[in-house]
Amino acid sequence: MECMTARELAAAVAATYHAWMQTVEAARSTLAEHDLTAATFQALWLIDPGAPPPSMKVMAERLYCNASNLTFITNQLIERGLIERTVDPHDRRSRVLTLTVRGRQVREQVTQAAMAQSPLAMLTSAQQQQLTALLTSAFGRT
Amino acid sequence: MECMTARELAAAVAATYHAWMQTVEAARSTLAEHDLTAATFQALWLIDPGAPPPSMKVMAERLYCNASNLTFITNQLIERGLIERTVDPHDRRSRVLTLTVRGRQVREQVTQAAMAQSPLAMLTSAQQQQLTALLTSAFGRT
DNA sequence: GCAGATCCTTCAACTCTCGAAGCATAAGAT
């Protein structure tokens, strides 16, 4: 019993690992074309152009990294002209990240390509929904 | 239509990303206790003690990294006394990685703990199986 | 045997990540 449960969990974790790694792997050439690394792309990806611009703190949580690391990645994206960092008027300690026009374009292009190349694109729409439902039922975030 | 499909794929990829990252995040303190980093742990994890010892090449594929990177990680695990690198008698170019006794113990302990702390452990056994089935239907590897 | 392929290692450069220290601002206590 215990043993069976553990085995199924192990398989699920392994499958999740491979799915994510293959998604990253498949995106590699596309990222390189746009002068993005995995780290900078993930940050770009996690800024939703249709939502209020996230603070550094929020972005660090989304990227599962610490504040100083995010400062580093943010600087890269700013140097490439893809995002801007502005002071949040509601809390002047906080910096808010907004996509530039070019940032929006690049983000759109690269995420589209990356998604299409992911192994998860092989699933039907219904399967994708099922997958999302399963995974989100396991944790808190979006 | 196109748009809906894309949105569902995006949600599935995002969910997979968060599931994996939270699994890694949750394991952090356990890894630190055993003097393992994420990289060394993943290598340890991906050596199945019940299977013939994998070559460097196979391990590099499992870890989605290149050969020289794997040499680096392998050296770390050897220094810690967790694995051994021996010449494959069938092909003397090839090196094969075997767990030491202590390596087997540490691997068992740490993977158990890491699995248990993963958000995927919240799912029922049936859900875990369903998840594994969905993901493995999307790609080639185990 | 020879030519080319394969497996691994070394090396140097680079990217990424972290923790400690510090600055500026905000929020709460007195």
Add this chain to the structure above:
DNA sequence: ATCTTATGCTTCGAGAGTTGAAGGATCTGC
């Protein structure tokens, strides 16, 4: 108001991880 504490971010220095190019050893097919 002022003082204290907490929060958000940055800087810095160190270390971990990753890469590609070059090279050595071994295998494979001709």
